[in-house]
Each structure stands twice: as structure tokens, then as C-alpha cells.
Amino acid sequence: MAARARTCPGKMPGVQEERRPLALSASEQRFLLGLARQAIAAAVSGGSLDLRAWGARLPSEQLRQPSGAFVTLFHQGDLRGCVGSVTPVKPLFITVADCAVSAALRDPRFLPLASEEMPELIIEISLLSPLFPIRPEELIPGAHGLVVTQGFFHGVLLPKVAAERDWDRTQLLEETCVKAGLERDAWKKGARLEAFTAFVFSEE
Secondary structure (H helix, E strand, O other), X not given: OOEEEEEOHHHOOOOOHHHOOOOOOHHHHHHHXXXXXXXXXXXXXXXXXXXXXXXXXXXXXXXXXXXXXXEEEEEOOEEEEEEEEOOOOOEHHHXXXXXXXXXXXXXXXXXXXXXHHHHHEEEEEEEEOOOEEOOHHHOOEOOEEEEEEEOOEEEEEOHHHHHHHOOOHHHHHHHHHHHOOOOOOHHHOOOEEEEEOEEEEEEO
């Protein structure tokens, strides 16, 4: 399937270079989308991919760089799973494979994906910039994803969520607090706020 870059807030004017996610070529996007699909197909069948073999044929060394990423699944236009990591711990291609399998089988909001759903499954990948501290008044809904942390509570919303729901800054802050299991106004009461931008691409 072809890769289609949907949004790239990391290229917005005024966004500092260190706050931008990796920007991938079309071939790199296709590789990661294919990897995600094959990882899901193997997992749904009870197996697993040989990531060492996939790593041996990466289209570029950029895909070995550690990067935060989310994999979002859609089935017949409806959300079917979304799992990711905001911290750049593993090489990007491994993070994508791991998140794809988790989105398909381990998102607690959904039943595990069935093999018969695969033909109509659409995969979307969001590559995240490094996290950076942000003040509430600096937050730009649709351009920034948000992480809210307080104690053991932690919530994340991707940039596209605010854009799709036409949220203003306060709504984004409040809804991310709710996602973290906190009071809606926790962002006013000492919760730590961190933002990120995302490079988003998907299957057509």
C-alpha cells in the first residue's frame, strides 16, 4: 500500500529544530507501514516477526534512531486501536513494530484484532519529536501533542485529537488531564506539562 503523509506539524514555521520529529522519505514511510502490517499479521496468527531480518534491510539508518511513536488502527473508518511510546527508548523500526502489535492486541478499549479484519485495516503512524516543557499559554491545539503528569498519573493526547475535535487550548489541557485520570483543572495545580509535535503518515 502507498504511504500518504497527512500532517507534519514539525515543519510549521517557528517550531525549533530540536522540537521537530523525524521527517521520513516516501520509501521510509512505506517500509514502516509494511513492517507494522506484517507485525500485526504475524501476531494475529499467533507468531512474531524476525525483527533482526527486517533490521538488515532498512532503507536508511535513520530508522535505527530512537524515537517516540504511536500506531493507530482504523477499521471501516472507526478507531480500532492506538498504542505508542512518547519516550525514544528503542530504534524507531522496533518501536513501530512493538506498538503495532500492542495496538492490535493489547489496547484495553478493544477486543484483540481478528484475522478477518486485516483486509479492511488502515494503519497510521505518528512519529514524535522529543518532549519539551510548555506553559499553558504556549500550547497550540492541533500543532502540539500534550503529556500531563502528576505523581503516578500520566496522560497523552496526539496533536490530531485536538484538531479533529476542534478543541481550544483549555479543552486540550482539560481533556489530557482527564485522560491521565486527574481532575480537569490539574494543569492549574502543579501537574507537569510537556508537549511534542508529530509527523503523521498512513496507508491509503
